Amino acid sequence: MSRKDRLSGNEAVAIAMRQINPDVMPAFPITPSTEIPQYFSNFVANGQVDTEFIPVESEHSAMSAAIGAEAAGARTLTATSSCGMAFMWEELYVASSNRLPIAMALVNRALSGPININADHSDAMGARDTGWIQIFSENNQEAYDNFVMAYPIAEHEDVHLPIMICQDGFITSHAVENIVIEDDDDVKKFVGEYEPKHFLLNADEPLAVGPYSVTNYYMEARRAQAEAMAHVPGVVLEVAKKFESIFGRHYGLIESYRMEDADYAFVLMGSAAGTMKEYVDGLRKEGEKVGLVKVRMFRPFPAKEVAQALSHVKAVAVLDRAESFNNVGGPLSGEVLRALFLQKVRCEAADYVYGLGGRDLLMEHVRSVLEDLKKLCAGETLPAFYRYLGVRE
Template identity: 70%
Template sequence: MAKKDRMSGNEAVALALRQINPDVMAAFPITPSTEIPQYFCDFVANGQVDTEFIPVESEHSSMSACIGASAAGARAVTATSSCGLAFMWELLYVAASDRLPIAMAVVNRALTGPININADHSDSMGARDSGWIQIYSENNQEAYDNFVQAYRISEHKDVKLPIMICQDGFITSHAIENIVVLEDDVVKNFVGEYEPGNYLLNEQDPYAVGPYATAPYYFEAKRAQAEAMSHVKDVVLEVAKEYEKISGRSYGLFEEYRMEDAEYAFVIISSAAGTVKELVDRMRDKGIKAGVVKVRLFRPFPGKELAQALAKVKAIAVMDRAESFSDMGGPLGAELRSALYTQRLNIPAMNYIYGLGGRDLLEEHIEQILSELAQLAQSDEPIDGYRFVGARD
């Protein structure tokens, strides 16, 4: 039977990991994800899990250890943030190309420089093309639920890819919220035992991991990765449907909020979605028909599905908590505009960069954006690039 509790997002992820009981965890501390391996070490020390915890000298080493463990047939996990994720860069591609279903808790934090320890999405968005599945969490409940579902997605026979479950540093990772957690045996039965199939320690079936691939083979390996990624959306929905049966909580590729008759839509990721939902409610009280589409699955990107969800609105604000330095906007903006184009939807979409380094998103910002969207919907002029929200000139 599910039970109510109060805990931080980091504690919620650590609890999910205790219930999953992975074979190996390798981690190096970095703010604001440090608490996850810290909590988990207590579970190891108290005999509450059978996990082999590997204290390493760097994040590069933690991913190396996870790759070795996963290739050997173990269920492996790690946690990191910001520069720690950047230090893994080379190995993120190795894990994905070797088709290893490693899970990683990413507690989003701005990348240096200048040095900043607060939330934005520059770390995980920088890794968006590394071949990892990416799922984002709005709140502590979602951080817990997403991690319980993570291995069922990544270990699926049609996927076999690593997965990162992301939440916003400090905003959810350290804030205490009421959540509902499942019983240990319910999670254990839902996740199931890991059956790796091909692995290095299977002496009955010799197997190579990460071989050198010359031109006649490399292209096909990448094509196979792309094919596996194309299966992820269906698997995410399949797993979510099963998870709803045991939890009562429903998940999809994204969440639509007050979109039934919306004329203006905000497309956004993670914790700020809660802020925008609240402000949209206030705008509705003023007669402004606004709605929110909160993206949960970013990799692979559900472009066709998002375009369909937005097909009837007059204008869109695409909210990015990361700057791509492309002079065209952020990563979510680029992906969504591409999706609208490929679905032949001529809907004006303005890209807004907000919240870098933990900057607050305020009610006055949303009011200003809605005013700009109303003007955008009535104009035939080309969209003039992208805009920064809440930055001092």
């Protein structure tokens, strides 16, 4: 039986990990993800899981140990944030290129400097081209559900890629909210046993992992990896469908909210999506035809779905919780605008950076965005390619 509970996002993810009972968890603490290995090491100490918990001496070692364990054939996961994942950077590529379906709980936090412990998506965006699947969560329930779905996606034979399940640091990781926790056995059954086809500790099939590739082969290896990524959207939807049939909660690659007749759309990811739903409802009450497209899966990017969802709007505003320092706009807006262009969807568009270092997205910000969109539709141009919301200039 599922049970209603109230938990922080970190505790919810730790419970999903307990229910999965992975073979190996190497981890190194960093705010705001520290509680995840902390809760999990309690489960280890209490005998609630039989996981090999490795308290490594750095995040670089955490990912290295995860790669070694996963290559050996063990189901492996870890958790980190911010500079912790930045320290894993070269290893992230090793994990994905060796097609190792490691699961990682990424509790999103700003990168230094100035040093800051609060939420933004800089850490995940820094890893967007590492070949990991990236899924963002709006609230604690989604952080839990997404983690339950992580291995069925990552270990799928057509995918075999690592996956990071993102949630916003403190905003959901440290907030206690209502949540439904599914029965341990139901989760175990849903996730299933990991039976890798090829693994290092298989004496019948000697295997080299991570060998040198000469120029003559490197591009083919990359092309094969890209092919695996191309299989991800279908598998994510297949897993979501099975999840819904068992647990009743629906997930897609994106979520459209009040978009049916929307003239103006906002696009964003993570915990601000819930906040934006409230603001959309508020603006709708005032007669504004606005809607929200929440991007759940950022890597690979669901370009067709996003373009389709925006195909009828007059104007779209993309809100990025990360800076790209390219003088043009944030990473999410780059993806969204490319999707619109390639799918031949023509509408006005504006980009914003919001919420860096944990700053809130407020109704007054969203009102100013809507004003901008209306100006664009009236033929005016906006100063600069993109703007900051709620910043002191």
